[in-house]
Amino acid sequence: MSDRLFNWYRFASPQAFYPLAGRMIPWFWALAALFGIAGLYVGFLVAPTDAQQGEGYRIIFLHVPASWMSMFIYLVMAFWAGLGLAFNFRLSGMMAQALAPTGAMFAFLSLWTGALWGKPMWGTWWVWDARLTSELILLFLYVGFIALQSAIDDPRRADKAGAILALVGVVNIPIIYFSVKWWNTLHQGSSVNLAKSSMATVMLWGMLLCALACWMYSIAVALMRVRRIMLEREKDTLWVREELAREAS
Amino acid sequence: MKTRHKRLLLILAGLVILGAVAALVLNAFQSNLVFFFSPTQVAAGEAPKGKAFRIGGMVKEGSIRREADGVTLSFVVTDTEQDIAVRYQGILPDLFKEGKGAVAQGKIGDDGVFVASEVLAKHDENYMPPEAAQAVGEAHARALMKKAQETTVSP
Numbered sequence: 001m002s003d004r005l006f007n008w009y010r011f012a013s014p015q016a017f018y019p020l021a022g023r024m025i026p027w028f029w030a031l032a033a034l035f036g037i038a039g040l041y042v043g044f045l046v047a048p049t050d051a052q053q054g055e056g057y058r059i060i061f062l063h064v065p066a067s068w069m070s071m072f073i074y075l076v077m078a079f080w081a082g083l084g085l086a087f088n089f090r091l092s093g094m095m096a097q098a099l100a101p102t103g104a105m106f107a108f109l110s111l112w113t114g115a116l117w118g119k120p121m122w123g124t125w126w127v128w129d130a131r132l133t134s135e136l137i138l139l140f141l142y143v144g145f146i147a148l149q150s151a152i153d154d155p156r157r158a159d160k161a162g163a164i165l166a167l168v169g170v171v172n173i174p175i176i177y178f179s180v181k182w183w184n185t186l187h188q189g190s191s192v193n194l195a196k197s198s199m200a201t202v203m204l205w206g207m208l209l210c211a212l213a214c215w216m217y218s219i220a221v222a223l224m225r226v227r228r229i230m231l232e233r234e235k236d237t238l239w240v241r242e243e244l245a246r247e248a249s
Numbered sequence: 250m251k252t253r254h255k256r257l258l259l260i261l262a263g264l265v266i267l268g269a270v271a272a273l274v275l276n277a278f279q280s281n282l283v284f285f286f287s288p289t290q291v292a293a294g295e296a297p298k299g300k301a302f303r304i305g306g307m308v309k310e311g312s313i314r315r316e317a318d319g320v321t322l323s324f325v326v327t328d329t330e331q332d333i334a335v336r337y338q339g340i341l342p343d344l345f346k347e348g349k350g351a352v353a354q355g356k357i358g359d360d361g362v363f364v365a366s367e368v369l370a371k372h373d374e375n376y377m378p379p380e381a382a383q384a385v386g387e388a389h390a391r392a393l394m395k396k397a398q399e400t401t402v403s404p
Binding site: 048050057060085087124127128129130167168170171175182183184185186188190198199 | 253254275283340342343367370376379381
């Protein structure tokens with residue numbers, strides 16, 4: 001492997017990934033702030049009012065990015081969990097553990113902003129339609145994953161149990177995404193997908209910028225969290241003791 | 250084949266089986282997963298009888314009327330093929346308008362009128378500024394006018 005120009009496998013070891021993550025974190029924070037300011041500026045000051053919903057629609061700039069992230073982070077988490085289950089990489093379990101709280105936060109944010117949006121527009125905070133219910137199940141899956149992992153003391157066994165739960169839960173993601181297509185729901189169909197958008201262009205740009213900000217935020221936070229998890233799990237190794245001694249001095 | 254490749258295959262096979270099981274289960278529960286029935290489904294007898302259920306569709310243009318008592322509202326929900334008359338007393342969401350989507354929960358009474366206990370608005374996935382919406386509306390009206398002219402000329 002040493003003849004490769006860049007050896008990816010090197011960063012599969014926590015010892016090598018720890019300093020790399022540390023160097024990347026400030027950049028992702030900066031990008032998150034940049035995209036966040038641009039997205040909110042476009043969303044709240046440039047984008048026009050909506051013909052149907054007036055100013056109230058502007059919660060879309062938080063609601064849709066949060067919903068996208070809640071689903072996407074779950075897929076990434078399940079990918080790492082599955083990788084760990086198959087190949088026993090030390091890093092993959094740590095990544096899955098680091099992503100779960102951020103995913104849970106976005107799932108909660110999606111449900112919460114959805115309720116705040118539903119009351120004035122639909123006339124209700126909550127209905128048990130397929131979209132809302134499957135998103136609530138996603139939040140429960142995240143909470144279940146976190147609870148299961150922290151209930152088991154041995155990190156290797158905790159990773160395995162969590163990975164199986166995470167992989168089983170993957171089936172919920174297409175259900176959330178296609179629920180508005182497969183069944184009658186109160187929630188409207190998707191406004192944006194890879195092929196088309198039924199939003200005015202400025203509104204779409206505001207939403208995409210906010211989504212990018214959420215991406216950058218998620219990466220920054222997950223990297224910060226995975227660094228803490230590395231130190232905790234490998235606290236008996238030499239590199240962690242050296243690292244802590246360096247940070248203390 | 251290495252053990253870890255076997256494990257990967259096992260995991261992937263497990264996911265495929267799980268997906269198939271989920272698809273079958275969801276298919277079996279199809280009728281329980283819909284949030285509302287369209288007027289056509291109700292006419293075909295697909296809606297539960299003697300139980301509360303939800304209907305959904307467009308509020309028919311020009312159908313909203315307030316009855317003599319001043320609090321009861323009546324309107325027609327349509328999917329352009331079938332109509333259902335609805336009677337309702339209560340609060341309506343701001344987006345409840347003629348020509349827009351609505352979902353009503355209730356029962357069909359003896360007189361065939363759907364007596365709603367709750368009415369929700371269902372908006373579509375289009376977001377555009379009011380000027381654009383007006384332009385779309387005018388273009389739509391022009392298209393209808395043109396179609397009407399063609400049909401009157403042709404016979």
